Amino acid sequence: MPTESEAQAAQRRALLAPVARLCLEAGVPVRMGRLERPGEASVVALTCAAPDGTWDAALTVVRARPVPDDYRDWNGRWGRDPREGYDLSTTGTLVFEFQVTEEDDGSGGHGPRPTVVFELLDGDRAAADALILWWRRPSLFHTTPPGPHPQAEQRRERAAADRLKTRQAPPVRRTPLPAAAEPAAARLDASALSGNFPRAQDGRFHRSAVVALIPIGDTPSHRRGPWLTARRSADGLTVTVEDLIGGNQEHRWDLTPWLWSRAYARTSRRDRWQVSRADRVRPILAALRAGDVPSALRLADVGADEQVTRLLSGAPTRTFRAEYTERWVTRLYEQLAGSAPWRFAHAYRVWQAEADRARSDRPVTLFGLKGLNQARKPKIALTISGDQPMLRLVFTAGNLVLPRSLWTLPADFPE
Numbered sequence: 001m002p003t004e005s006e007a008q009a010a011q012r013r014a015l016l017a018p019v020a021r022l023c024l025e026a027g028v029p030v031r032m033g034r035l036e037r038p039g040e041a042s043v044v045a046l047t048c049a050a051p052d053g054t055w056d057a058a059l060t061v062v063r064a065r066p067v068p069d070d071y072r073d074w075n076g077r078w079g080r081d082p083r084e085g086y087d088l089s090t091t092g093t094l095v096f097e098f099q100v101t102e103e104d105d106g107s108g109g110h111g112p113r114p115t116v117v118f119e120l121l122d123g124d125r126a127a128a129d130a131l132i133l134w135w136r137r138p139s140l141f142h143t144t145p146p147g148p149h150p151q152a153e154q155r156r157e158r159a160a161a162d163r164l165k166t167r168q169a170p171p172v173r174r175t176p177l178p179a180a181a182e183p184a185a186a187r188l189d190a191s192a193l194s195g196n197f198p199r200a201q202d203g204r205f206h207r208s209a210v211v212a213l214i215p216i217g218d219t220p221s222h223r224r225g226p227w228l229t230a231r232r233s234a235d236g237l238t239v240t241v242e243d244l245i246g247g248n249q250e251h252r253w254d255l256t257p258w259l260w261s262r263a264y265a266r267t268s269r270r271d272r273w274q275v276s277r278a279d280r281v282r283p284i285l286a287a288l289r290a291g292d293v294p295s296a297l298r299l300a301d302v303g304a305d306e307q308v309t310r311l312l313s314g315a316p317t318r319t320f321r322a323e324y325t326e327r328w329v330t331r332l333y334e335q336l337a338g339s340a341p342w343r344f345a346h347a348y349r350v351w352q353a354e355a356d357r358a359r360s361d362r363p364v365t366l367f368g369l370k371g372l373n374q375a376r377k378p379k380i381a382l383t384i385s386g387d388q389p390m391l392r393l394v395f396t397a398g399n400l401v402l403p404r405s406l407w408t409l410p411a412d413f414p415e
Helices: 006-025 069-075 124-140 152-168 179-186 190-196 269-273 278-289 293-299 306-312 322-337 341-354
Strands: 031-035 043-049 055-066 093-102 115-121 172-174 210-215 224-233 236-245 364-368 377-385 388-396
Touching (some): 006 043, 006 093, 006 124, 055 115, 124 322, 172 190, 293 322, 306 322, 306 388, 322 364
Parallel strands (some): 172 236
Antiparallel strands (some): 043 055, 055 093, 093 115, 210 224, 364 377
């Protein structure tokens, strides 16, 4: 359809004027403009844009027809002809069309500014409410970042007590192992393994944790192959051999062998902690213990991209997905509370060196934020910008993760 006639433009202005008044009364800065999109009509519309330019909304008038009752659950009450719907001289009911385009954050891969909202609405009030609600979504879903967990100190004390107990009497058993695994198993330090094994909230061995200790043979970490592993069984740990994709395991200790192997028992503090004296990072730990994750990151000179920065302040990353803000902010703070930000740069370089990724600055996942039922999941990832480690929000269908033993607080680090 060509650009609308002046008669249709005047008709749209008259129909949109009451909606504009309702929006302005609600504090939403709309103006009369035009909806212009490639391959579609250029028509009069109420327009509104985000203060930071991340989205544009437009409300116009179209001709539409009722959708049969059997199809309304998925398609809504109204449908318009994609070719003739903007022509107000055609048959059909006059309704409002509301659409929003927003900067892509990497989730969909549908281009730089995909359409995230498209609705057909009847009535001035319904149309105005759609614009008003969209404008208010960031403030409606803004959340206060969580403080320290009220039982955090008790959890640390329980874990420390159980680590001491299991180091003194390591409850470790071995299953029959293939001959190829015997040399690695012979170096096993049961006390170190027990003391460093991941803990649950009750301080005991984490029930679902699987620690991949070392690959058996030459299988690269991104391929499936046999690994010497440890996992909880009853009240102890069982060491066995399992087929795993090493790079997908969050608890992978082949890059931190002092956590389980007698051969690395004399590894220095600097190599284990990335700092020679604990007091040098006390301010960072104090900020984390107080729930002040942004200050801890600043003290450790760790940067964050725009989306992670928004989450750290309790703000939505995108207006379209604002309802996930509280869940993502809580998850971000919970995971970083147990981190050691001064280790991030070293952790990333170890990951680069493992598979000769030295020329790549691509991010590697630390943990997922959860909540989206799609292949490309939201995850917090680590990369390096110059010499500064950076946290980024990425969307990926991959399962590769940076081993937690490289970037979290070591179990033997003095509190």
